[in-house]
Amino acid sequence: MTQSSAVCPSCERFIGPADVCPYCEAEADKPAIVRRLRVAALLLAVVGLTFLYLMARNADTPVVRIGDVTPMMNFAGVRIAGTIKNNVYIKRQGEEIDYLSFYVDDGTGELQVQVSRETARELAAGNRLPEKGDRVDVAGTLNVSGEGKIRLRTLRLDVVNPTTPTPTSR
Amino acid sequence: MTADIPIVAISAVAGAAFSALLACVPGLHIYNILGLLVIGAHALAARGAAVPGEVLVPLTAGMIVGYSMLNTVPSVFLAAPDESALFTVLPGQKYLMMGRGYEATMITSAGGLIGLCLLVPFLGVFGPGFLPAAKAVFQRHMHWILWCVIAFMLMSEWPKGGRFGQGGWGKFLDAWKSTGAGLLTFLLAGFLGFILLYRSPISVTAAFQNLLPAFVGLFTMPWLLLNIASRIEIPRQLLGMSTTLDRIVLAKGVMAGCLGGGFAAFFPGVTGGVGGMLAGHATAVRDDRVFLVSQGASKLVYYVGALLLLFVPGLGTTRGGAAWMLKGLYVPHSRHDFYMALGAVALAGAVSFLLVGPLTRGTIWLLRTCGYRRLSWATLWIILGLVWGITGWMGLLIMAVSTGIGLLPPLLGARRMNCLGVILLPLACNMSGVGPAVARWLGLL
Numbered sequence: 094m095t096q097s098s099a100v101c102p103s104c105e106r107f108i109g110p111a112d113v114c115p116y117c118e119a120e121a122d123k124p125a126i127v128r129r130l131r132v133a134a135l136l137l138a139v140v141g142l143t144f145l146y147l148m149a150r151n152a153d154t155p156v157v158r159i160g161d162v163t164p165m166m167n168f169a170g171v172r173i174a175g176t177i178k179n180n181v182y183i184k185r186q187g188e189e190i191d192y193l194s195f196y197v198d199d200g201t202g203e204l205q206v207q208v209s210r211e212t213a214r215e216l217a218a219g220n221r222l223p224e225k226g227d228r229v230d231v232a233g234t235l236n237v238s239g240e241g242k243i244r245l246r247t248l249r250l251d252v253v254n255p256t257t258p259t260p261t262s263r
Numbered sequence: 264m265t266a267d268i269p270i271v272a273i274s275a276v277a278g279a280a281f282s283a284l285l286a287c288v289p290g291l292h293i294y295n296i297l298g299l300l301v302i303g304a305h306a307l308a309a310r311g312a313a314v315p316g317e318v319l320v321p322l323t324a325g326m327i328v329g330y331s332m333l334n335t336v337p338s339v340f341l342a343a344p345d346e347s348a349l350f351t352v353l354p355g356q357k358y359l360m361m362g363r364g365y366e367a368t369m370i371t372s373a374g375g376l377i378g379l380c381l382l383v384p385f386l387g388v389f390g391p392g393f394l395p396a397a398k399a400v401f402q403r404h405m406h407w408i409l410w411c412v413i414a415f416m417l418m419s420e421w422p423k424g425g426r427f428g429q430g431g432w433g434k435f436l437d438a439w440k441s442t443g444a445g446l447l448t449f450l451l452a453g454f455l456g457f458i459l460l461y462r463s464p465i466s467v468t469a470a471f472q473n474l475l476p477a478f479v480g481l482f483t484m485p486w487l488l489l490n491i492a493s494r495i496e497i498p499r500q501l502l503g504m505s506t507t508l509d510r511i512v513l514a515k516g517v518m519a520g521c522l523g524g525g526f527a528a529f530f531p532g533v534t535g536g537v538g539g540m541l542a543g544h545a546t547a548v549r550d551d552r553v554f555l556v557s558q559g560a561s562k563l564v565y566y567v568g569a570l571l572l573l574f575v576p577g578l579g580t581t582r583g584g585a586a587w588m589l590k591g592l593y594v595p596h597s598r599h600d601f602y603m604a605l606g607a608v609a610l611a612g613a614v615s616f617l618l619v620g621p622l623t624r625g626t627i628w629l630l631r632t633c634g635y636r637r638l639s640w641a642t643l644w645i646i647l648g649l650v651w652g653i654t655g656w657m658g659l660l661i662m663a664v665s666t667g668i669g670l671l672p673p674l675l676g677a678r679r680m681n682c683l684g685v686i687l688l689p690l691a692c693n694m695s696g697v698g699p700a701v702a703r704w705l706g707l708l
Contacts, residue, residue, distance in 0.1 A: 126492050131674045137667025138451055145664050146454070149462040150706045157467060164305050164591045169470030170463055211699050232708075235470070239593040248461070248699055248708055 154232050160201030164237045172232045173206075173245060174253075175199030180225050183213075190217050197229060197245075204243040206231055208250055216250065227252050271321045271603055272610055278325025279611035283618045286333035287626050289341040289490070290483035290642050293330035293566075294584040295649055297323065298472045301588045302653070308592075316593050320600060321607030323589050324570060328379070328611035331566040332619065335371040335559065336626050339364050340497075341490065341638065354551035355558070362498045365623050367555055369504060372619040374559025377517045378524065379612040382564050382571075387605050390575045391598075397529070398578060405531065406694035412533055413449075413687055415541065420445035420678055444675035451668045452481060452681065453688025455661075460689045461707040464657045471591060474584075474685070476650050476658040480665025481682040483646055485673055488666070490639035497635065500627050508552060516556025519546040523557070524564025528572065528582055532690040535565030536680050567608055574601040 100106065103119035114120075156172045175197040182194040193208035193216075206229075208216070216222050223229055233247035285291055300323075304314050339355040358367035386394075401408070422438040455477060459465075463473050519542045527538025539561040543554070569583030574595045581590055595601065629638065650658045665685075672679045692698040702708040 127674065130488075130492065130670060134667045134670035134674055137664065138671060139667075141660075141664035141667055142451055142455060142458075145464070145661065146458055146705075149458045149464055152462060152464065154462070155467055163468070165302070165469065165471050166467050167471040167587075167591045168473050169467035170461065171467055209699065211696055237591055239589075239591055248702075 158201040159197075159199050159204050159243070162202070162204070162235060162237065162243050164239075166235050167237045169235045170232070171235055171245070172230060173197060173199060173204065174230045175228070177223055177225050177227050177229060178203060181223055183222075190214055193222070195223065195225075197231065202243075204245055206233070206245045206247055206250075208247045212247060212250060221252060223250065223252050229253065267317045267603075270317050271607055274318045275321035275325040275607035275611045276614050278322040278607075279329035279614045280325075280618065282326035282329035283333040283615055283622060286330045287336045287622055288642055288645070289337040289639060290487050290646060292478070292483065293326055293334075294588070295475060295479070295646075295653075297326065297585055297588050298475060298653055299649075300326075301471065301592060304592050314592070316595075316600065317603070319589070319593050320574075320595075320604055321611075323585060324567075324604050324607040325611035325614075327566050327570050327585050328563075328608055329615045329618075331563045332372060332375050332612065332615035333622060334562065335368050335375070336619075336623055339367045339371070340500075340623075340626050340630060341635065354554045357551065358555075359497065359500075362501050364497075364500050365502050365627065366504050368619060368623045370508060370552055370555040371559035372616060373508060373513070374516050374520055374556035375563040376559075376612065376616045377513060377556075378520055378560030378563040379567065379608070381517070381521060382568055383605055383609050383612075386568070386571055386575065387602070390571075391577055391601070394529075394572070394575050394580075395577045398580060401529075406691065406696075408530060409532055409687070409691045409694060412530070412537060412541065413691060415544075416537060416678075416680060416683075416687075417446060417449060419540075419544070420681070441676040444671055445677035445681045448668060448671045448677060448681040449684035449688070451671075452665075452684035455665060455668065456685040456687075456689040457692075457702060457705060457707060459661070459685070461702040461705075464661065465654050466657065469654045469658070471588065472653050476654050476662040477665045477685055479646055479650055480662040480667075481669035481685060482679065484643075484662065484666040485669040485679075487639045487643045487646070488670065489673060491636050491643070497630065502624060502627070508556070512550065512552045513556055515546070515550075516553040517560045518557075519543060519553070520557035520560025520562075521564050522546065524561040525568060527561070527565040528568030531582060531694075532683075532687050534683060535562050537683060538565060540680065563612075571604055571608065574604040576601055 101114035101117060101119055104114060104117040106114065106116050154170055154172045156174065157166070157169075159173060159175070176199075178196045178198045180195075184191040184194070190210065190213045192210055193213045195206055196203050197206050213222075230251045230253050231245060231247045232249040233245045236244040236246060282293055282296065285296055286293070304319065307314055335355075339359055355364075355367045355371065358364055420442050422442045459473055459477055463470065465473055465476070520539070522545065523538035523540070523542030524535055525538075526541060527533045527535050539558060542561065543557065566583065566585070570585045570589070572578060572580045572582050573586040573590060576598055581587055595604075647659070650662050654661075669679070669682055671677070672681055689698060692701050699708060
């Protein structure tokens with residue numbers, strides 16, 4: 094321990110990675126590897142994260158078929174395209190919408206879609222709430238339970254082929 | 264049910280013994296191993312041979328208990344203080360450098376055992392009545408509690424330099440070096456968390472281990488790399504106890520540990536380390552022995568408590584990686600599952616504690632025979648293989664970036680805990696309802 098560069102050469106107190114001893118202000122000679130590691134770590138963190146971000150930003154969310162969903166896909170960010178099979182359940186909190194829930198069938202299987210509060214309120218504000226029979230394209234996070242129940246927590250929902258046209262962009 | 268008891272007992276003991284052995288490998292986290300177990304269980308289920316709950320539940324519980332009890336061994340013996348520790352040499356490391364690593368392990372494990380002895384009856388008796396009520400009360404307040412935890416974590420990263428010399432930019436920058444490193448680490452980790460949560464580059468077929476490469480990079484790799492770069496010589500270790508643990512030391516340590524571990528297990532995104540830090544401040548833990556006892560109790564209560572919450576009837580809460588992974592395989596249905604899990608935890612706790620002594624001696628022998636660096640190299644290759652095997656090349660890329668972030672705190676004198684920004688920041692934003700807006704602003708939605 095006393096041989097370590099983590100100890101101040103002057104007062105012999107433990108100073109860790111500090112270049113100057115905080116107790117006596119003596120210059121502590123750090124091994125080259127520590128200095129290089131600092132620079133390498135900072136570069137790797139900032140540059141690596143920038144490229145990772147650009148890569149993620151420019152990637153498309155993978156489209157999966159409901160029949161192909163496996164438990165290993167739990168938490169996966171995916172897109173599902175299908176038709177709403179039932180009446181849309183709207184859970185309200187007072188006057189405001191809390192969330193929407195409905196089942197989507199894409200021909201290979203069926204899953205429950207839960208639309209978050211923010212997305213649901215956005216859809217309601219734009220008079221774009223989905224209805225039974227609408228063809229939708231939903232992106233979100235999969236949740237697969239041990240009982241085989243599949244749910245999609247939706248982050249983005251597009252009604253691509255509405256059954257009842259409205260005056261808005263639908 | 265009676266016929267199940269031997270199966271449950273054997274599974275719990277096997278899980279505890281298996282993970283106790285693995286826990287002694289530095290940097291190998293039980294969630295990584297559980298990931299492999301999940302893959303195996305899904306493969307069996309796909310072939311029509313699903314693993315029954317009477318095996319799966321006690322096996323997982325045993326593995327979690329074994330890991331939380333025995334993980335103390337590498338955290339004491341394979342984390343010697345070097346250039347990576349500034350001012351804060353943890354008591355376990357102090358004991359190690361005084362040749363008393365065995366004692367530190369035993370004191371920590373004693374805390375873990377007492378923590379477990381309190382957790383099991385508490386959950387068994389009060390869990391089904393008290394916890395759902397507590398959840399109903401806290402549910403609407405979770406988001407601001409989490410923001411308070413984050414604020415405290417960042418604000419308690421005190422400036423370590425800038426105390427001497429003439430005033431000016433030099434002194435100002437010196438004072439902000441470690442604090443700034445902590446903030447930078449938290450923000451970079453948080454940004455990484457947003458990328459992984461909203462547009463993960465990992466293949467959808469390995470999504471259940473989405474955060475594995477990030478956690479390995481943020482916590483395990485820096486530890487191993489610094490071990491390899493380290494020039495520390497560990498003194499010869501004594502195999503015995505030279506201090507006594509009186510009731511006051513145990514009571515103080517267990518109280519702090521159970522508070523921290525319990526808080527971390529109940530509130531989402533908060534880990535045992537954060538809970539321990541909060542409880543340490545709240546109860547003003549100063550004595551090294553109290554600190555070690557509290558660490559043992561906190562770790563056990565956090566890991567095991569989080570898993571057991573999944574089984575508490577009427578609670579419907581999933582906390583911690585183990586519970587999330589198990590939930591993908593098995594959903595608890597009744598009190599039968601709850602009491603089975605509690606029984607398995609108790610049995611695994613007893614077995615794990617009995618293994619602490621022999622495995623600590625084994626680790627000391629291994630360190631003497633193989634050496635600190637060689638062990639770290641071996642683990643490094645195992646970890647690389649594991650990350651590549653589960654998440655592929657993309658996982659290795661994420662791990663490399665995370666390693667850069669994870670190296671910042673130890674090299675610049677900040678807390679490693681700041682790396683938890685990877686889950687804390689996106690989770691706090693999501694719970695406050697602004698997560699999707701932030702993700703959209705970042706172009707990730």
